[in-house]
Amino acid sequence: MSWIGISSKALSRLDEIEEAINYGFSGLELMSEGDQSIEIVFDKLKEIKSSFEIEITVHAPYRGVNPASPSEQKTCLRTWRKVAELSSEISDYLVLHPGRVANPNFREDHLRVSLDTFSSIRKELEDLGINGLVENLPKSKRNLGWSPSEIKEFLSLGFDLALDLGHANTHRLEEFLSLKPLEIHLHDNNGKEDEHLPLGKGTLELGILRKFKRVPWIIESRNLREGMESFDVLIELGLIG
Template sequence: MSVYINLLPFMKKINDAPAFLQDWGGGVEISTDGPHWHGDTDWAQEKERFASYAGDIGVHLPIWELNLASVQFPQYAAYSFEAYRTYLEWASTFASHAVLHTHLYNMPLFHREEAQALSKHYIKQLGDIAEQKGIMLLVENVGFHDKMLFDEREFVQLFEEIPAIQALLDVGHATINNWDIANVIEALGTRLSALHLHDNDGENDLHLPIGAGVTRWNEIWQAVAEQTHSLRLILEYDESASLEVLKRHGNELLQAGKVVGKINV
């Protein structure tokens, strides 16, 4: 198992991240949303920001302003694909993985089947590009209830249909949608390469620290421990989370190694 910290807490204060990471021995996942990301962003500077970091690096592709599943405005979906392609190619020059959302998570799904087909069309192309560039493309489960583009069965099936991608299971999102998380982990098997770890109240995507909500962690740790392949465990805590708690949880996961169920979080 490898452990990462997603830099969501630094989205609005990215210049503070290097100091936080000085004594962190795991990987990091860079967010590409926030005030320092805009039309005039210096991509070379953003890459250089973490050039001295010794650990592994992943990149979370943009979340809020793109949508691969826009049926009403297909030109918007096509533009989103081109934007994701640009970010993915940039990430491939220094990162080992990139995280992609299936669609804009808070949009109503008036044409669900058509939206699924459109999303799959572009995800397959991005997966092929990632494979060519030598970077792992992790596709994440997003959307809640009637805004969930792929339910748990369809999410598992997505990776049967598209061989060039790997799954990232967001535990918090799955909790809100009442998924059987342990079963999804087992069903995905080796197609599961990463988990976003955070907690919530079962209704809102709060990105709380592990143990601060209603998620049934013991079942998850057991399912993770039963996997025979390596997984990326990525702590994705909210901006308001205590940085001390975030780093402590990260270190406990690092120390736990394969026996994840013994972490004291």
């Protein structure tokens, strides 16, 4: 992989990134939510990036932000724009969720709203020098973007892909392997639910990572210890040096 990072969701404090870097991680994906919202931690992130010379990507918030809801579309775009403007100073990538479906009977309508939301911000991201990445979600009648067919609709707008292999493992993982992601998200499960287990604790076939050696890998774990555990599994399998 070009580099391997850990999601800030695994860190109770951003200063734990020093421990993660010392362990071997070379990057961080900021989940811009709560007390780790980019507006709050921006100066700290710039300092971390400079001090440790690490790579940083940013994941836009998704709790309370739904691009697939007509009533939330304007709020979603305002939030994304604010995050994108700050992200452009520290990151090349901004990861976005496709959104949630309020009523599965109107799934196609929600998909069209989400595509319109994504389309509305694409040029702004381009002007900021940011690659907008759509992330595939776990299989659920309430989630958009858990199937390759829906993800391809977002890619057709000019977005790139953050391929979450844990999420893909809840559908039919092999159907995602022909896609060309710019980033990989890593966590494990038993193929039915989005459990975010350490790597090796579920059914995710880790050997497929060899197909994605040229893009960043982000370990998404519930805490730093489990992130390190997943890191060790990748070493044991010879997937990282």
